[in-house]
Amino acid sequence: MCGRYVATRSPQDLAQLFHVTEWTPTEALAPNWNVAPTDDVWAVLERTPRDGGGAATPVRELRPLRWGLVPSWAKDPKTGARMINARVETVHEKPAFRRAFVTRRCLLPADGFYEWQPGKDPATGKVRKQPYFIHPEDEKVMALAGLYEYWRDPAVTRDDDPAAWLVTCTIITTEATDAAGRVHPRMPLALTEDHYEAWLDPAHRDPDELRALLGRPADGHLRARPVSTAVNNVRNNGPHLLDPVSP
Numbered sequence: 001m002c003g004r005y006v007a008t009r010s011p012q013d014l015a016q017l018f019h020v021t022e023w024t025p026t027e028a029l030a031p032n033w034n035v036a037p038t039d040d041v042w043a044v045l046e047r048t049p050r051d052g053g054g055a056a057t058p059v060r061e062l063r064p065l066r067w068g069l070v071p072s073w074a075k076d077p078k079t080g081a082r083m084i085n086a087r088v089e090t091v092h093e094k095p096a097f098r099r100a101f102v103t104r105r106c107l108l109p110a111d112g113f114y115e116w117q118p119g120k121d122p123a124t125g126k127v128r129k130q131p132y133f134i135h136p137e138d139e140k141v142m143a144l145a146g147l148y149e150y151w152r153d154p155a156v157t158r159d160d161d162p163a164a165w166l167v168t169c170t171i172i173t174t175e176a177t178d179a180a181g182r183v184h185p186r187m188p189l190a191l192t193e194d195h196y197e198a199w200l201d202p203a204h205r206d207p208d209e210l211r212a213l214l215g216r217p218a219d220g221h222l223r224a225r226p227v228s229t230a231v232n233n234v235r236n237n238g239p240h241l242l243d244p245v246s247p
Helices: 011-017 077-082 098-103 193-200 207-212
Strands: 004-007 032-035 040-047 059-067 085-087 105-110 112-120 127-136 142-152 165-175 186-188 222-226
Touching (some): 004 105, 011 040, 011 059, 040 142, 040 193, 098 105, 098 207, 105 165, 105 193, 142 193
Parallel strands (some): 059 165, 085 165
Antiparallel strands (some): 004 032, 040 059, 040 105, 112 127, 165 186
16 A cells, blocks of 8 residues: 655646646645545546536646545545555555546655554564655656546535545555565555656546556656654654654
């Protein structure tokens, strides 16, 4: 799974990196070295303007979404806390994800992600989990493959009220390889820049072709270093969380 990650790039940088044409400066997110489920995260997606007619061109947006996908049919938004990941092996079949996989895909920019490796504390003999920060060797941003979904709050009467809609996302994962595989059996999937357009295009709906676009973050050129267990607490944040420690 991918349960924590790092996202510190500014929206200005992300808009340039992902060729975004629309974002709202007032929708600001602070740099986050400990992104956790239910946090708001930056997402890149394409939507066709409602007032543009049938021939309108999709617009590439940068916008904050809540991490943890809430299906449109869910009775309670708390469902999202359990749906932070979607397995690539079944994403096209699972009721919670299959519609979003066909029509609502996004990219979730990340500097890297955390995984935990179980082991024994040499001092106490007790089992403990050592966190690792896994990131590209070249330090470039990763475009994690994601899905997004709209959930309508039945307690809000008007559709045009912004409070009526909750927009959430999930990260697609696969079996881990290379540096990530030595730490944890699962890892997030990512896309290279030449695949952004096809992945984000809401008109591209062939499941097999879409799955073929997905690849390993940084093409598998990843580094993993042990970091402080301070990252275990979601209230802790800051660049110090990435400092290497002795495992």
